[in-house]
Amino acid sequence: AQSVSQHNHHVILSEAASLELGCNYSYGGTVNLFWYVQYPGQHLQLLLKYFSGDPLVKGIKGFEAEFIKSKFSFNLRKPSVQWSDTAEYFCAVNANQAGTALIFGKGTTLSVSS
Amino acid sequence: DVKVTQSSRYLVKRTGEKVFLECVQDMDHENMFWYRQDPGLGLRLIYFSYDVKMKEKGDIPEGYSVSREKKERFSLILESASTNQTSMYLCASRNSGSSYEQYFGPGTRLTVT
Numbered sequence: 001a002q003s004v005s006q007h008n009h010h011v012i013l014s015e016a017a018s019l020e021l022g023c024n025y026s027y028g029g030t031v032n033l034f035w036y037v038q039y040p041g042q043h044l045q046l047l048l049k050y051f052s053g054d055p056l057v058k059g060i061k062g063f064e065a066e067f068i069k070s071k072f073s074f075n076l077r078k079p080s081v082q083w084s085d086t087a088e089y090f091c092a093v094n095a096n097q098a099g100t101a102l103i104f105g106k107g108t109t110l111s112v113s114s
Numbered sequence: 115d116v117k118v119t120q121s122s123r124y125l126v127k128r129t130g131e132k133v134f135l136e137c138v139q140d141m142d143h144e145n146m147f148w149y150r151q152d153p154g155l156g157l158r159l160i161y162f163s164y165d166v167k168m169k170e171k172g173d174i175p176e177g178y179s180v181s182r183e184k185k186e187r188f189s190l191i192l193e194s195a196s197t198n199q200t201s202m203y204l205c206a207s208r209n210s211g212s213s214y215e216q217y218f219g220p221g222t223r224l225t226v227t
Contacts, residue, residue, distance in 0.1 A: 009154070023147075043204075043218050043219060043220040044218040101145075106154060
């Protein structure tokens, strides 16, 4: 069965600090990878996704993620965080086949102080 | 834009009541999903449906059932609500094309007392 592991439960940063959130998955086949974000009081929205091609993907709001197949990892990065990045971040994986659902990690809460 | 709507943002029910959570999407998506979101546990899949009248169990189907009579609507049913079903319930949909991106509704926060 697929699973997703997010290493950090809660990360606290000051504005302008760099961010890296870890995500590892377990599945041996072809996967699609996602990062979703949930701002306080809002619904889940897609931050970025990887299907194939360039393993470095760029998303909204200056976020990027790198797919490293050999490490089964898809870490999220941002060079300089802002107070408005305070949110919960979820990594998700989907086996590249029909009839499957996204499997989510447990989430990482990011708190950014101004 | 894809729109996924859920019938209620907040719901309070008593133990033993039958509860219906409704979800509607407007993009003609084949696939629809129900998750529950709990602090520290992330999102866990309850059920999903890949076509009308078709359903598949997710990771935590116990205590729940679903109904999909029309393509745009996917209902989650708690046959006899219990306090451990107090949670945030999220509905999602996606098409069956090459993109596996799921679109989420705003969620229903259910409290069972």
